[in-house]
Amino acid sequence: MSFGQNLQFLRKMHDGMTQEKLAEKMGVSRQTISKWEIDSAFPEMETAIALCKLFSCSLDELLRENMNSGSDAYTNICVEELPPMQYVRYAVISGAPEDDAIKHVNDWAISCGIKQPEIIGWDFPFTSQEQINVYHMHGYAAACILPSDFDTTCADMEIITQAKQQYAVITVKEPFSAPFSLIPNAYKTLMRYMEVNGLQHKQTKEVLPCFEKVYEEDSVSFMDVYIAVEN
Known part of the structure; x- marks a missing residue:
């Protein structure tokens, strides 16, 4: 990854900043920004440091790292406000807990009359070092978002309520083609987006700190x- 590609990536992550706007902030012309992004010219050290300050990154990251790894797979990076929701969850700790947790919640939803369950999931953090290091186990939690007309009296699982909340969101295309990368x-890319835009990760017991949602569109x-993120 080149300096120019990193710069273009960071600029676009910063609320879609244009070359003109970045040029204005750096006190240079738009043509200069264009030259930087195609690696036909480079900023002076003082300006490079100012770029790092603007985009909340280090000089080493800007000049040497691949800050946009797998960029073709990622789209729709934004901040979205989710409405209030209710959900039930089920956690599994095993060598491969994801499928078991998702199946349990999906089966429960179908048994309760939810025809098209909206399932989300996240890594379950409460595993011991022995489970991780000796038995190679990890935890995963799956949840079903309850529809607004759901009859809560028929639920035999704890119903959790969350108020409306803002989330930074990224879409991954064909995530299981190379899931471990x-x-x-x-x-990592979403956290970079948050850093660039000055967004703080919200971690309280009242809010799901992070989660994933898998779906298909046109067989993809x-x-x-x-x-x-903090509101």
Whole structure:
């Protein structure tokens, strides 16, 4: 990854900043920004440091790292306000807990008359070092978002209520084509977006701090990754 590609990536992550706007902030011409982004010219050290300050990154990251790994797979990075919701959840700790947790919640939803369950999931953090290091186990929680007309009296699982909340969101195309790189890097890219735009991760017991939602459109699979941000 070149300096120019990193700069273009960071500029677009910063609320879609234009070359003109970045030029104005740096006190240079738009043509200069264009030259930087195609690596035909480079800023002076003082200006490079100012770019790092603007985009909340280090000089080493800007000049040397691949800050946009897997960029073709990622789209629709934005902040979205989710309305109030109610959900039930089920966690599994095992060597491969995701499928079991999702199946349990999906089966429960179908048994309660929810015809098209909206299922989300996230890593379940309450695993011991022995489970992780010795038994190679990890935790995963799946949840079903309850429809507004759901009869809560028939639920045999705890119903959790969450108020409206803002999330930073990124969409991953075909996430399971390379899950061990695309999904972790989606979180990394989303965290970078938050840093660039001065967004703070919200981590309180009243809010799901992060979760994933998998779905299909026109026979193509997608995953939306959500990270809660301070309102």
